[in-house]
Amino acid sequence: MKKEIIYLVTGSVIIGAIAWVLIVNLSPSENRDDFSKIPRRFTALGPYAKNINLTENIGNYGLNIRAERLYVKKGKFLGFDSALKRKYVLNKYYLTLYKQGTKMFEVYKDKFSINPLLKRIEIDSPQVIYPENNEQPIKIKLDKDKKLFTIYYKNKTDVWNLAN
Amino acid sequence: MGKARFFKIVWLLIILSLVILITGCGGGGGGNSSVNPEEQTTISVTGKIVDSDNNPIAGATVAITSDPVVVTTNQWGEFSAKVAPGEHTITVTKGNVTLYRSTFIAQEGSHIALGSIIPNYPDGSGDTQAPTVPGSVTATAASSSQINLNWSPSTDNARVTAYRIYRNGTQLPNNVTGTTYSDTGLSATTQYCYTVSAGDAAGNWSSRSNQGTQSCVTTQASTDSTPLSIDSTPPSIDWDSISPASDAFNVATNALISAIFSESVDPSTVTGLSFAVSMGTSGILIPGNITSNGTTVVFTPVPALAYGTSYRVTIRSGASGIKDLAGNALSSNFSWSFTTVHNQIFDLFIQFIEQPTDANYTTLMSAINALGTTQEAYLYKALGELMDIYRSPVAARMMQDFGITVGLDSNFEQLSTQYTPEQLKTMVYDYLKLKLQNEAEHRYLINYKNLLVEMEQRLTRVDNLLAQADGINLTVNLDQAESVKFDSIDIKVMRAMTNLLKANFIYLQSVNLNIINYTVTYNGSPVDIRDLINDPAYDDTQFDAIVRELCNKTENQNLFTYSDRSKLTAFRNTLATAFSHYGNAVTAIQGLTPEESETRFLNAFSLDSDYTLELAKSVRDSMMPSILNCIDNNDPLIEFISPRSEQTGQEYVDGGDGFYYLQKYYDIYLDHFCFDTTNTLYAYTINAYNLLSVNGSKTLRDMAVETDNFVRNTPQGTNYLPYRLYNSVIYLTGLVEKLWDDFFEMP
Numbered sequence: 001m002k003k004e005i006i007y008l009v010t011g012s013v014i015i016g017a018i019a020w021v022l023i024v025n026l027s028p029s030e031n032r033d034d035f036s037k038i039p040r041r042f043t044a045l046g047p048y049a050k051n052i053n054l055t056e057n058i059g060n061y062g063l064n065i066r067a068e069r070l071y072v073k074k075g076k077f078l079g080f081d082s083a084l085k086r087k088y089v090l091n092k093y094y095l096t097l098y099k100q101g102t103k104m105f106e107v108y109k110d111k112f113s114i115n116p117l118l119k120r121i122e123i124d125s126p127q128v129i130y131p132e133n134n135e136q137p138i139k140i141k142l143d144k145d146k147k148l149f150t151i152y153y154k155n156k157t158d159v160w161n162l163a164n
Numbered sequence: 165m166g167k168a169r170f171f172k173i174v175w176l177l178i179i180l181s182l183v184i185l186i187t188g189c190g191g192g193g194g195g196n197s198s199v200n201p202e203e204q205t206t207i208s209v210t211g212k213i214v215d216s217d218n219n220p221i222a223g224a225t226v227a228i229t230s231d232p233v234v235v236t237t238n239q240w241g242e243f244s245a246k247v248a249p250g251e252h253t254i255t256v257t258k259g260n261v262t263l264y265r266s267t268f269i270a271q272e273g274s275h276i277a278l279g280s281i282i283p284n285y286p287d288g289s290g291d292t293q294a295p296t297v298p299g300s301v302t303a304t305a306a307s308s309s310q311i312n313l314n315w316s317p318s319t320d321n322a323r324v325t326a327y328r329i330y331r332n333g334t335q336l337p338n339n340v341t342g343t344t345y346s347d348t349g350l351s352a353t354t355q356y357c358y359t360v361s362a363g364d365a366a367g368n369w370s371s372r373s374n375q376g377t378q379s380c381v382t383t384q385a386s387t388d389s390t391p392l393s394i395d396s397t398p399p400s401i402d403w404d405s406i407s408p409a410s411d412a413f414n415v416a417t418n419a420l421i422s423a424i425f426s427e428s429v430d431p432s433t434v435t436g437l438s439f440a441v442s443m444g445t446s447g448i449l450i451p452g453n454i455t456s457n458g459t460t461v462v463f464t465p466v467p468a469l470a471y472g473t474s475y476r477v478t479i480r481s482g483a484s485g486i487k488d489l490a491g492n493a494l495s496s497n498f499s500w501s502f503t504t505v506h507n508q509i510f511d512l513f514i515q516f517i518e519q520p521t522d523a524n525y526t527t528l529m530s531a532i533n534a535l536g537t538t539q540e541a542y543l544y545k546a547l548g549e550l551m552d553i554y555r556s557p558v559a560a561r562m563m564q565d566f567g568i569t570v571g572l573d574s575n576f577e578q579l580s581t582q583y584t585p586e587q588l589k590t591m592v593y594d595y596l597k598l599k600l601q602n603e604a605e606h607r608y609l610i611n612y613k614n615l616l617v618e619m620e621q622r623l624t625r626v627d628n629l630l631a632q633a634d635g636i637n638l639t640v641n642l643d644q645a646e647s648v649k650f651d652s653i654d655i656k657v658m659r660a661m662t663n664l665l666k667a668n669f670i671y672l673q674s675v676n677l678n679i680i681n682y683t684v685t686y687n688g689s690p691v692d693i694r695d696l697i698n699d700p701a702y703d704d705t706q707f708d709a710i711v712r713e714l715c716n717k718t719e720n721q722n723l724f725t726y727s728d729r730s731k732l733t734a735f736r737n738t739l740a741t742a743f744s745h746y747g748n749a750v751t752a753i754q755g756l757t758p759e760e761s762e763t764r765f766l767n768a769f770s771l772d773s774d775y776t777l778e779l780a781k782s783v784r785d786s787m788m789p790s791i792l793n794c795i796d797n798n799d800p801l802i803e804f805i806s807p808r809s810e811q812t813g814q815e816y817v818d819g820g821d822g823f824y825y826l827q828k829y830y831d832i833y834l835d836h837f838c839f840d841t842t843n844t845l846y847a848y849t850i851n852a853y854n855l856l857s858v859n860g861s862k863t864l865r866d867m868a869v870e871t872d873n874f875v876r877n878t879p880q881g882t883n884y885l886p887y888r889l890y891n892s893v894i895y896l897t898g899l900v901e902k903l904w905d906d907f908f909e910m911p
Contacts (some may be wrong), residue, residue: 035626045766045905073905078746079780080769083648091906 046072046116052090057137059147059162061099064128068092073113087113094150095142097149097160105149105160106130107140120144169405207270213241213263215321218675221283225257248656256281261319282323290779291366291853296374297625298327298343301358303381306371308352311347311381311781318362318370330359330372352386395490400426401483401498404902406789410500417471421452421463423479424489431456439463440478443470448584461486467541467637470647476500494503499906507640508534513551518557539636543650546629553622583684622668630659639766654768656749663742667735674731676722681719682784736795743788750780774900775809775830782895786834803839807895816908826906830899 050067052067067090075085089111096106107126114121121142139152149160209228213221220241222309227234229252233245237256247270256264263283281290299316306312318324326339350356357380361373373379405424408415421441434456442449452465461479469475479486481494512528529548535541638650684693686706693714696702714720722734751773753761755800764770790805809830816824 013359034264034643039695069908077769078657078660079771079776079783080749081776082769083766106663 045074045083046073046088058142058144060164061097061104061149061160061162062096062101064094065094066094066096072116075097084122086116088116093123095123095126095140096130097162103130105151107137173771179265207249208244209247209252209254209255209270210242210244210267211281212245213237213281213283215283221258221263224256224263225320227255228256229253230323243426248756253781254278256283283321291321292366292367292368293321293364295324295364295371296364296369298360300360300376303356303379305381305383306346308384308386310346310348311350311356311383313347313358313360315343315360315373317343320362320364324361324362325365328361328363328369328901330361332357333359348821350383352383355380355382361499393908394494395488397427397488398492399429399486399488400494402426402549403500406477406500408502410502412502414505415469415502417469419469419504421465421475421477423477424484425461426458427488428458429461430487430489430491431483432460433493438480438484438486440480441465442476442478444474444476452521467639469504470639471504471510471551473502473570473639474503477502510640510686511905513547513571516548516551520551525552539633540638542629542633542637543638543655545635546626546658546662549622549626549629550658552666553619553626572592585827614670619669620666622671623662627659627662627666630655630662649764649767651767653749653764653770656745656752657769660742660745660749660903663738663745667738667742669740670731671735674728674735679714680718682714684713692769710744735791739795740753740792743784743792747784747788750777750784751775754781772904773793773899775828775899777833778896779809782832782834786895805891806835806837808833808835809899812898817902818910819907822910823907826903828901828903830897830901831897832895833892834895836893866891 007038046071049070050068052065054065057061064111069091073087073089074081074083075087076082077085088138090109090113091111093109093112094106095109097104106129107123108129109123109126112123120153121143121144122139124139126137126140128136134153135153137151141150141152142148143150149161149162151160179875204565211226213224213226215365217219220237220239222239224237224238224241225234226237226243226245228245228247233247235243235245237243251269253267253611255262264281266281268278295318299317300852301315304312305838313329314328328339329336329347331901336347347356347358347627358376359375359379360372361372363369371653402629407422408419423439434454436452436454438448439454439461440449441452450465450469451467452463454461456462464475474689477500481498482498483492485494485497487493509528509531512524512531516524517529525548528543532541532544532548535544568673573880604830633650634655635652636650636655637652640648640650644831647814681690682694683690686690686696686702693710694709749769750771754763754777762771765772771780786805787807790803794804809832812829812831814826815829817827819825851858
């Protein structure tokens with residue numbers, strides 16, 4: 001019961017969850033003609049993109065993000081859909097960490113949402129693609145500012161300092 | 165006069181001839197540049213000195229340099245002299261008056277006849293003789309506004325240089341050199357009288373002419389002589405007569421759009437179609453008010469223009485275009501574009517969000533304050549202050565625990581606590597941990613009372629700012645990629661949020677949060693809980709037991725009990741205010757037409773589907789009144805109602821535009837709760853609803869006590885009575901939620 005109540009009155013005023021910071025960083029690989037076919041209602045809140053493929057350096061590691069599709073979804077406040085609070089939704093999402101060109105870790109998530117500022121990426125119950133036979137974590141968290149990559153397992157937590 | 169000019173021309177021709185001769189000689193006789201004076205020949209120079217009337221001036225002295233030669237004119241004014249070849253100056257004087265001075269060149273083998281020489285008074289003085297009085301003026305009325313004049317010429321010892329004209333005794337500003345004049349700009353059927361006087365170069369002026377009868381005349385009567393014409397000229401617009409200018413950038417969002425036509429336009433032809441303003445290249449017209457006044461047409465956008473947006477203005481020609489008063493339309497459409505200024509305030513918002521420092525907050529608020537007292541400024545001030553409130557640790561913690569989550573990005577979460585939500589399961593635990601771990605860093609918790617009062621005051625200020633922003637209609641366009649709209653409904657939702665938050669800060673002011681005895685037992689030994697929590701080896705799993713011991717200490721028995729019940733009334737009223745704003749927002753959305761509702765898609769707050777609207781209505785109509793009812797009535801049987809929804813299905817629906825949309829279906833239930841006197845007490849969060857169920861009475865007592873899941877002796881007793889669900893009824897079924905953003909393309 002409480003959760004239902006909280007759902008109704010829970011919300012965030014995320015003035016900051018405004019997506020344009022990322023707009024310049026996202027480079028949809030599809031051409032603009034395809035983009036223009038997307039109804040405005042889908043794109044009005046922020047970018048819509050397909051076949052995302054981003055690579056950036058974090059400390060001594062390389063981060064690659066791939067997703068089949070990205071779009072923006074409104075959040076809720078007091079039961080209202082709020083254009084102030086926006087989340088990116090990523091479909092068929094791969095996150096890969098490299099070090100000196102060698103793949104170190106890779107996870108897959110069918111669908112999850114993320115804060116547009118993308119300073120921290122948290123994925124619950126991701127599927128580990130690499131290393132093979134790796135224990136499946138409960139959650140992974142990537143903090144770009146602190147350059148920390150944390151893997152939460154059921155009975156332990158691994159923290160990678162990406163600066164090293 | 166004519167003679168004088170003639171002789172002057174002759175004289176100039178002579179001089180010119182001499183120059184030509186000397187030039188020619190010099191070219192051929194280059195070897196004779198040195199001339200022996202003994203061999204010099206003399207050249208004869210003759211002339212005649214006369215006045216302007218060709219009367220001879222006898223007895224004048226003629227001096228020719230540089231020989232020098234001095235001769236005197238005879239009775240006929242004639243003189244003759246011999247000079248050497250070369251350039252000479254001739255000066256004619258009589259008495260003390262210099263009559264004439266000029267130069268000439270004497271060429272060997274020639275005779276120079278200077279002809280008649282008329283005095284030119286080169287020194288400007290000496291001539292004291294005024295010209296003769298002109299003959300009477302003859303005036304003729306040429307029209308209703310013009311009179312033509314003529315008069316007989318004057319004579320002068322030198323020459324007449326100008327005539328003054330007097331109209332009715334008053335000198336006209338301009339002199340004339342001739343003997344005719346046309347006086348214009350006169351009044352019809354009015355008599356005017358004229359006189360003239362003559363002047364010479366020395367400034368001598370004659371008396372005015374006689375004012376004879378012929379010198380006065382009456383202008384003709386005025387007649388409407390303007391021929392009747394048909395205006396067939398179309399109006400036009402100059403590029404310099406439009407505003408904002410074509411291709412202008414950084415145009416203010418409150419700018420008016422205007423054009424000045426070449427002639428007055430017919431106001432009835434000025435419409436939103438004939439003077440059309442559209443956003444970007446979409447062709448979608450923006451709303452506004454149009455006024456015309458003579459040649460000027462002004463379009464006032466309502467609401468104001470969006471930030472960072474291009475607009476196109478089209479003034480149409482043709483049958484539906486703007487026409488002049490004669491019915492002539494523009495010859496062709498007149499169009500131009502401009503772009504509004506980028507919203508720099510939101511850049512500063514982002515900067516503050518990414519780096520929530522005091523300096524960035526100051527920068528943000530300074531920029532906002534510079535906006536003055538517009539509704540836009542009030543909105544930004546409210547948002548800025550809310551964000552600053554959110555970044556305080558206790559505020560962030562409270563808003564999460566009370567369901568008013570602060571989601572100002574993860575940076576704020578980092579600021580708010582060093583602990584994960586899993587560690588901080590309750591508000592009590594949060595409070596204790598934050599307070600105990602490092603009091604110095606958490607001044608808010610040390611001086612929590614002051615903080616709570618400060619927060620209440622700040623939120624009151626935010627609410628006042630939002631009240632002043634009510635009625636705003638603002639589109640904030642963010643980098644051309646997305647936009648957020650704010651209107652009166654959004655303000656209501658924000659005021660609901662603000663007052664909910666404020667109510668919780670008020671409520672906590674009634675609770676004692678002071679810890680007196682910090683000693684607890686850990687691994688069988690007494691230890692200060694502050695040292696314990698700061699110990700890296702501390703086992704967090706024992707925290708529940710430690711907190712129980714701390715709370716049960718005699719010195720701490722008043723912890724989490726009411727210390728100021730007077731705040732409870734303010735809490736209730738603030739909660740009611742929040743509910744009122746929420747209800748008003750839902751009602752306003754409920755009253756929108758489908759089209760109006762659709763346009764709210766980009767608003768800060770909207771209810772985008774039947775499902776969300778009905779859910780919000782049930783909160784407004786059932787839950788919120790039941791909360792206030794519980795607070796206001798100390799009746800054990802009174803119920804608390806909470807809406808609950810159950811998803812009954814979902815499917816992708818062909819949207820007909822190449823995409824499928826995810827569509828979900830819901831049933832909404834209303835759950836009715838009353839107090840359970842039999843179940844084991846248990847509650848693990850503080851929120852506004854727990855406080856309703858204490859000791860079997862639905863009052864605002866002992867909220868904090870009931871939030872703990874253990875029994876302890878307090879002045880309020882040990883009974884903790886949680887509420888239980890006793891009935892659940894269907895409210896609405898089959899409600900549809902279209903998840904427009906959760907779509908996929910058709911195969």
